[in-house]
Amino acid sequence: MTVGPRRPLRATLIWAALGLALAVPLLAAAASPLLAWRGPVYIAAGFAGIVGLGFLLVQPLLMLRALPGLRGPRARHAHRAVGVALLVAVVLHVAGLWITSPPDVIDALTFTSPTPFSPWGVVAMWAVFATAAVAALRRRLPVRRWRLAHRALAVLIVTCSLVHALLIEGTMEPVSKAALGVLALVATLLAVRRA
Amino acid sequence: MTDVSFDRRRLLTAGGAFALAATTGGVLVPARARASGLAPTPTMRGGANNYRLGAPIVERIGGGGFWMRGTVRRAGDGAPLPGQRIQIWAHTTEGRERDWHSHGATLTDENGTFALEMPQIVPTFGQPHGHLAYDSGDYETVFLRPVMPSARDTSLEAHFVLQPA
Numbered sequence: 001m002t003v004g005p006r007r008p009l010r011a012t013l014i015w016a017a018l019g020l021a022l023a024v025p026l027l028a029a030a031a032s033p034l035l036a037w038r039g040p041v042y043i044a045a046g047f048a049g050i051v052g053l054g055f056l057l058v059q060p061l062l063m064l065r066a067l068p069g070l071r072g073p074r075a076r077h078a079h080r081a082v083g084v085a086l087l088v089a090v091v092l093h094v095a096g097l098w099i100t101s102p103p104d105v106i107d108a109l110t111f112t113s114p115t116p117f118s119p120w121g122v123v124a125m126w127a128v129f130a131t132a133a134v135a136a137l138r139r140r141l142p143v144r145r146w147r148l149a150h151r152a153l154a155v156l157i158v159t160c161s162l163v164h165a166l167l168i169e170g171t172m173e174p175v176s177k178a179a180l181g182v183l184a185l186v187a188t189l190l191a192v193r194r195a
Numbered sequence: 196m197t198d199v200s201f202d203r204r205r206l207l208t209a210g211g212a213f214a215l216a217a218t219t220g221g222v223l224v225p226a227r228a229r230a231s232g233l234a235p236t237p238t239m240r241g242g243a244n245n246y247r248l249g250a251p252i253v254e255r256i257g258g259g260g261f262w263m264r265g266t267v268r269r270a271g272d273g274a275p276l277p278g279q280r281i282q283i284w285a286h287t288t289e290g291r292e293r294d295w296h297s298h299g300a301t302l303t304d305e306n307g308t309f310a311l312e313m314p315q316i317v318p319t320f321g322q323p324h325g326h327l328a329y330d331s332g333d334y335e336t337v338f339l340r341p342v343m344p345s346a347r348d349t350s351l352e353a354h355f356v357l358q359p360a
Contacts, residue, residue: 034318036288038319101245101293101319103243103245104320112241113240114239114241114242115322169321169323169346170318170321
């Protein structure tokens with residue numbers, strides 16, 4: 001543990017703040033009246049999206065070494081694990097929506113959807129896949145190129161996901177959705193700016 | 196699937212007219228079409244999603260409480276078309292779009308208007324919206340997907356201008 005024993009209160013506060021930022025949107029969505037008229041697969045697909053949005057806040061915080069107890073290699077390992085979890089969340093999100101209404105997902109994936117939020121989500125999805133591919137090739141890439149690619153993709157993912165989420169009229173409560181998305185974007189911009 | 200690809204082709208040929216019609220609810224018509232009378236309504240993107248062939252004509256869909264209203268007119272002269280079958284479906288408080296019991300059809304009256312009571316539409320796939328189809332064959336098939344300005348609305352309108360097949 002690298003948490004300074006002199007600052008246990010600060011560590012507790014940081015973790016509590018992160019917990020709130022992640023939990024409030026989830027709890028607010030869990031209280032949505034729309035859930036009453038949705039099947040379990042559709043509900044799970046929606047929540048996979050919300051959890052994915054939460055991961056987008058955790059990722060830059062890990063790389064900013066902002067989370068007490070998770071610094072150095074532990075932060076990097078956690079960042080990698082959360083990255084894999086994000087990939088899983090995206091796949092579950094799209095697969096669950098596909099099961100719920102195949103034609104709507106086909107429209108989205110082919111960029112022929114009538115809903116303005118769909119292309120943003122699809123671009124973010126491909127950017128997540130591209131990030132996984134680039135990460136897999138990391139050792140074969142020059143360090144500078146790897147960093148540039150990873151950071152550019154991170155900004156693309158967070159920006160597109162934020163627009164995607166904000167344009168959706170769904171189970172997420174609007175204020176907690178915007179707050180989580182903006183926090184993720186600000187943290188991401190701070191993280192990529194760091195040399 | 197054939198219906199869907201057919202619609203997409205139509206959509207592409209409709210081009211800019213589609214965007215204009217979609218944003219104005221079909222009230223405005225492109226200048227080129229105006230010269231030769233009322234332009235036909237193009238199929239909307241996603242309009243045919245979860246369409247089921249041959250839903251029965253019903254008094255109302257489920258328990259009702261929400262009204263889907265609209266008009267059906269002929270392209271060119273704009274004459275109202277009575278007795279036209281319009282199929283309606285949506286994600287409602289009583290079922291998903293693909294559920295059979297979410298689908299029903301009604302006929303236009305002598306003024307070319309229709310109104311079908313159905314359960315309250317609730318947002319699905321990110322927007323509160325309904326689906327309507329003209330698919331009887333005398334005129335070209337049209338699928339519409341109107342979006343409710345507010346999820347609290349208890350009615351929705353959609354208007355068809357049909358072109359002889």
